[in-house]
Structures are given as C-alpha cells and as structure tokens.
Amino acid sequence: MSHALDAPHDPAVDQSIARVEEQFGLLINRVKASMRDRAERVYPGLQPVGYKVLSTVVRAGRLQSGALSEMLMTDKSIISRTVKYLEQVGLITREPDPLDGRSSYVVPTAIAVERMDAVRLDDQEMLYDRLRGWDLGDVERLATLLHMLNETVPTGASAATREREHEQSSPSGAC
Numbered sequence: 001m002s003h004a005l006d007a008p009h010d011p012a013v014d015q016s017i018a019r020v021e022e023q024f025g026l027l028i029n030r031v032k033a034s035m036r037d038r039a040e041r042v043y044p045g046l047q048p049v050g051y052k053v054l055s056t057v058v059r060a061g062r063l064q065s066g067a068l069s070e071m072l073m074t075d076k077s078i079i080s081r082t083v084k085y086l087e088q089v090g091l092i093t094r095e096p097d098p099l100d101g102r103s104s105y106v107v108p109t110a111i112a113v114e115r116m117d118a119v120r121l122d123d124q125e126m127l128y129d130r131l132r133g134w135d136l137g138d139v140e141r142l143a144t145l146l147h148m149l150n151e152t153v154p155t156g157a158s159a160a161t162r163e164r165e166h167e168q169s170s171p172s173g174a175c
Contacts, residue, residue: 038123042115043089049074053082054091054108058116062095062105073155086112 032048039051046054056071057063063071069079083106086092091112094104108116131139 034123038119041119041122042112043091046089049078050082050086053079054086054112055116057092057106058108058113062107064097064103064105068106091115 035048035051039046039048042051042054052072053068056068060071065079065083066076068083069076072079083092083094087094091109093107093109095107097103097105134142
C-alpha cells in the first residue's frame, strides 16, 4: 500500500501544492467571512458557531445536544452555551425526550427554518450565477476534484497522529 509520506518530493509538484495551499487559505478566509455574514443575516449578533449549530439543527430537524456535539466535533460546553443562546433568541426550542426525562431534543423554530432557508437560497443563487458563467467541463472537473479531495482529507486527527497510527498498524512499524 502506497503512503503519501513515502512519495518522492518533486519540486514542481511541491510548488503546485503550495499554490493549492495558498488558494485554500484564501478560500477558508472567504468562507469564514461568509459564515459571519450568514450568521448576521439570520439573526443580528449571531456568531458563526451559532450559525453552524443552527444550520445543523435545521438540516436534522431535531437532535440531542450530545449528537450535535459529535456531528460538529465541538466540545459539549460550547454546544450547551450556544443552544442556550439560540433558545433565548427564539431560534430553537427544547423538547423533552419521551424515553429519557433527563435529556431533551434541540428543535429549530419556524422562524429559524424560514431565515436559514432564505439565507441558503440567496447564497445558492449567487453560487449558481457565478458558476453558470463557467464552461460545463470546468464545473464538472471542479466537482470531481473537490469530491476526490473530500475523500482523501481526514477529519480530526493531525498529520503526526495519522502517521503514528499508520506506523503502529504496519508490521514492525515499517511502511
């Protein structure tokens, strides 16, 4: 089995990868700015983490806080504070779990669903408008490349942790 860390270093490839890294940095900054803007459009003063939590709850319909924490890979205390805030501003409610009285479900309010849908539709329209100006082959290539990247990008663990796990799973620690 080939491992990316075993590949020889081609300076031209490394230079291209550096350009990809630079573009991802720019994209991430724009996504962060977009998240702040989306959050503000849903509710004035809403922070990006609140938007992220709310969008997940709106997509799921209802979730327990623990499941929400796992889905977002976020500390339970952050989820708890965020859910409390979203409840205070009327974007979510809590419903008791009929099977476990100690726990509850987080449920989006109708106004939250309405606002999230409006923001999503505005953003979707903007994306479609921009990509409709591209060549069809470029749009398809972008979708394919993003899919390939998403399939190879691990969630969570750092590169050092993944390398240690790889070495430990190999016979005698050899790759």
